[in-house]
Amino acid sequence: MRLEPPTKTPFYFTLCDSLVQEFEKRTGKRDYFDHFDMPFRDVSPEPTRNPPDYSRYFEDLQPVDEISEWGVGYIRGSQYHFRRMVHPMNGFEDPDQVRSFPLPDVLEDYRWQDFAWRIGEIKERDYVVMNASPYIDIFEPAWYLRGFEQLLMDFHLNPPMAEACLERMTEIKCALARRYAEAGVDILIFGDDIGEERNMILSPETWRKWLKPRLRRAIQAAKQVNPDVICYYHSDGNIDPVIPDLIEAGVEILNPIQPECMDPLGIKQHYGKELTLWGTIGTQRLMPFGTAEEVKNTVKRTIRELGYNGGLVIAPTHVLEPEVPWDNILALVEAIEEEIL
DSSP states (O other): OOSOOOSSOOBOOOBOHHHHHHHHHHHSOSOHHHHTTOSEEEEOOOOOSSOOOOGGGGTTSOOOSEEOTTSOEEEEOSSTTOEEEEOTTTTOOSHHHHHTSOOOOTTSGGGGTTHHHHHHHHHHTTOEEEEOSSOBOSHHHHHHHHOHHHHHHHHHHOHHHHHHHHHHHHHHHHHHHHHHHHHTOSEEEEEOOOBOSSSBSSOHHHHHHHTHHHHHHHHHHHHHHOTTOEEEEEOOSOOGGGHHHHHHHTOOEEEOOOTTTSOHHHHHHHHTTTOEEEEEEOTTTHHHHSOHHHHHHHHHHHHHHHOBTBOEEEEESSOBOTTSOHHHHHHHHHHHHHOOO
């Protein structure tokens, strides 16, 4: 990840609940990270003991099944982890309503007790440590609260509301970035989904105006505390137009480089001296519907083409879903073991 040639390409993947159950049935074990000896481990602050009471914000909205720590309402869906959101700020008309909305106590010291010790213990076992939730995202949690269409309209029709929504998130996420960096994580995960299959979901100009400066602030907040922390940025979809901007803002790892809508080899050729690619193995076709041989061949080719100077973490581009055959997961791991750089 520091663009130095490794002896073996590092890898990473996560499994959906049904595949975790399949793993446990096949192996008799519970921790697939340990079983496959993935080089990464993630850490989170302790759960809150004092969740905010958001109930009054949902009195005039449709009933929800749960409300998250951050105040987003959820209605259970019919399939797996898919849920519908209910946005408590959707009807807000005044920026002061946004500024007075309660947010979780994620920065309180009791939630960070022993956090640095846990990181040190993982590092002693020679694993790379990165943060799990809460991530350093700004656009997504803002629209989770305000509503996707509403926030996009605010950018153009009601800038004070957009400013209030994004600033609430930027302030708390900058503080979180500093906390993680102080505690000693190796990799700090930033990111917002700003791409869809063919292009970005908002124009590059809009992204540069509203989101790029805030991303830069959050990265700088972490780097000021620990210049060595590696800054990872996640966005699904095609985000080709803003890759140079991400590098300029301080991004060092780009994830997930979906091969269905981006060209991993082209990105490596253009940005491989500045950027590590994390992902590149498709979960829309290859992992669920390819053969084990196709998975193996694709992984080996990808390592040869993209991993020659470091700068590659081989990974599926999303959590592996129920349709993925177990043999394809084994093929992924076996290919990585066999393809020595």
